[in-house]
Amino acid sequence: MQQIRVRAETPDDFSAIDVVNLSAFEGEAEAQLIGELRKSPTFIPDLSLVAELNGRIVGHVVLSRVKLVSDQGESEILALGPMSVVPSQSHRGIGSELIDAAVARAKPLCYNAIVVAGHPDYYLRFGFRPASEWGVTCNLPIPDDALTAMELVDGALSGGGVVEYPDLFKALF
């Protein structure tokens, strides 16, 4: 029987994570971004997660710190992504397991919200909602409806605001 295990990455996983990202995305931008994120102060090693299937890494997700700037001031929240599952293992719930694990691990670390710039239809099923419902936008060149968000603490996004992704993310666009 196939068993999926989600755990935090270790340096031994870096090349396997590259392979996952290079196979899931069309170019190298996501793999390179993850490498750059690891060197950045926004990176949280405990929130860079791999999915192992029978001991082989088949999926990866990373959550990193971003700023939310609103009229009420500045706070630090999390941005989910890039996220990837090798094409040969997609549609089997591995992505779902990665997201559930990422959300579950973010809560005890006391972050109060998560945003995702990506396919909204995918993330809504995990409890993410259109960020526009809170008046939250971001500094990436994406359509408004491509930004979804989840409060980990009630009211965390009620002041709206702009999510400031670090410049590193702009390489994706």
Ligand SMILES: CC(C)(COP(=O)(O)OP(=O)(O)OC[C@H]1O[C@@H](n2cnc3c(N)ncnc32)[C@H](O)[C@@H]1OP(=O)(O)O)[C@@H](O)C(=O)NCCC(=O)NCCS
């Ligand atoms: C998106 C991705 C991580 C999902 O991983 P997964 O393990 O296949 O996800 P799950 O099995 O948990 O869920 C599969 C469901 O996700 C949905 N889904 C997959 N890709 C999607 C996409 N690009 N847009 C919207 N929904 C998508 C489908 O509804 C699918 O349901 P189905 O299996 O009934 O067709 C994976 O397909 C992937 O790596 N894609 C390429 C990279 C990418 O686009 N990453 C996300 C960037 S925001």
